[in-house]
Amino acid sequence: MDLLLLLLAPTIGILVGLMPGLGPVFMLLILYPMLNMMSPAVLIAFYAVMISARDFSGSVAALCFGTLGEVTSAPALRERSIIVSYSATQQALKDTARASLIGMAVSLVAMLICLHQGQAWPMLFRTEVMAVLLLVTLTFVTVWPGNRAMINLGLIALGWMVGSVGHNMQTGQDFLTLGNVYLAGGIPITPVILGVYAVPTMLVIKHQPSPLGIAVDINGYVQRPFAWVAALRGSAVGFVCGLVPYIGGIITSNLAHSVESKFNRQLSLQHSLARLTAAEAANNASQVSSLIPFVLLGLAVQPSELVILDILASHGWRATNLDWNMVGLVAVSLLIGCVTVAWVCSSVVKQLLGWFQKYYNAIVSVLIVLLTATVMYQGWRSDQTWYYMLVFVVSGVVGWIAAQRVDFMPLVLVLLLENQLNGVINRLIQLYS
């Protein structure tokens, strides 16, 4: 099962990159029950491959169709008009693939060095460090762009409250259980998240027109030398950006594109390809470097990593469990995954996008059915089927009613963080009282 899901990671990443609105957090939430069955090492490898595949395929969609699947693909969209005017889409796709591989490889080497050195700094595991990082996370959640700050604060409070329902082992007290044995065990996270966030988002996507109805142009072929220097510059920018919590992954390609514009200013094809190359290399480099705090400290610097961290924590995995077998598996998987994605996107991109266009609605419908089945299965496994379904339906109704006005992501993130947050607060009080 582990191996099968790992093999599927490039395909899932491509799907996320090609379908607008289907972000990585969302995809991970859909896959939550399956990911729960993975071993920690495979889960991290799966995540790394999926995110790299998403970045690359997002740029493919932007170059071929002019659609913005991911914010990180904005530079590709900006260069598209120049590339299309020279009929150089195929060359651009090849350069994009090479740049992704270089960015990933450069960052991978740097990551291995950092991980080796990082283990000599055990004080990074202290509660105070975690508290600061959680504070930074909460600050970013407070200014989450989907809502006004006051709504975000309300969602944070609501997320904390929902997460705190149940018997508290620290205090020995019940919180909002109303004497109910099901509530005493807490409100299950998966049905809430899938109900309040995933299903309403899918329904919104389902009612949107298919986004891929623009003609494909990948037949033109113009040969230009590959911009190696731009790729290395982009990799360096991406590596640093990936370490910046929460915004690093979003700004990286745009920043690398801006930096490269200083060196390659012209509107010529050669300069355009160089800028695109730098942005792509940065994209993949940042995805790898964002794994450093994640693997070394168990710290999520992207919302999608929070989902992975939550699963890892439920498996009892902590950063101290880091071993070189795990790092090796992630590195090898990344290499194989990126090569696979590059091959898939360059050879069957036309058919793949045609398939998505044709079955767009059906794919979304199947995913909704899968979500419901997932909740039922999780409930059945814990002998709480009806309770799980009730939570799922109530959350779904709330999510659907409020979907047009409120982005529930802050609630989702706080719900995932709640256990860690409460633990850190209690420990700080115990350490300093």
Next chain:
Amino acid sequence: MKSIISFVLTTMVCFAAWADPIVVHIPYSQTGNAQALTRLLTTELAARGWAFDVRVTHNPRLSQATFNSATRPFLLTWGNDLAESERDPAYLPPPSAAELLTIVYMVPRFTCTTKHITKQDFERRGASYTIGTIVLPFDERYILALNQHLGTRHRVIKYNNSKEIELAFAAGEVDFVFSSIGAKWQSQSQAQCLYNSSTYSVLNIPAIQDAHPHFEYRDFAAVTYLRAKNFDAVTLERLRRDILDVQRNLASYVQYQQRNFNPMPPLTPASQFQLVKSYSEVTR
């Protein structure tokens, strides 16, 4: 004739078990030792003809209520560290000899340090060190009782699980840990353990009972067991025999215990009952 009757009875028991699986409730987490070891045992028993429907609820109160209201054969994985006293709404009194099926595993706590603090320093009257424990009420109660016994002022820092304690231990956030993970650290020469909370020998860590025979909790381990309900005496006896046989001979079960430095539980019903009874009295 005897063997024919025995064969017929066995077939009937196995068929009955296959036809109507025994429900097993595990109110622990989806990934902890309790579910891993219970599953190991039930999987092996399934190969011998028994049928189980295993549910991991992660909710002691739900499992307690389901156990109390069960009308069909039911097994509950329970422990003396789960709901320790009558004050806890999820409390279940220790099982009777007839109810106890087997001990799944037992885990002593080890008091260990990475900071080269000596036993004399630790026991010095008025000494104050931080001790990391898991967030279970008894662990805190144990340290407070130790403070009272030694005249020390050690402070308890509570962590959600043993992995979090390990992280804090590695970071030097706490001076000591009172946890099962200590044995692993000592085996890797990364820590020095002053006491073993039980009298079961693990890595020659001294039992606290030897140093402090009058300490209130001089012999304690968390013990997790299977308790049975709604079984007829013949079926239960057969199940007990099979499960003890599995515990004796299943290599993966024995290796799991060794890997985690858990002492092997006694494998006779009478001694198991005594052990569960005495350790449940300690935590009550």
